[in-house]
Amino acid sequence: MKKDIHPNYREVVFQDEGANFTVLTRSTVKTNHKIEFEGQEYPLYKVDISSASHPFYTGTQRVMDTEGRVERFKKKYKR
Numbered sequence: 001m002k003k004d005i006h007p008n009y010r011e012v013v014f015q016d017e018g019a020n021f022t023v024l025t026r027s028t029v030k031t032n033h034k035i036e037f038e039g040q041e042y043p044l045y046k047v048d049i050s051s052a053s054h055p056f057y058t059g060t061q062r063v064m065d066t067e068g069r070v071e072r073f074k075k076k077y078k079r
Contacts, residue, residue, distance in 0.1 A: 013042045014050070021052035 007028035
């Protein structure tokens with residue numbers, strides 16, 4: 001294997017501040033921030049949305065009514 005070509009793969013804490021949710025995982029993401037998590041210091045990467053705040057995973061996602069769109073399409077391109 002060639003030396004010094006691989007990214008730094010290490011444990012990183014991802015934090016969703018909107019949902020007050022943090023998760024420790026391994027990643028190659030580059031960050032200058034640090035956080036103390038479970039008694040140890042880890043690099044910190046802040047995210048805008050995570051499984052704790054995404055509407056699909058929280059069950060707050062709305063289903064769009066596509067029936068009206070299909071009918072409008074058929075009416076518009078009817079021959």
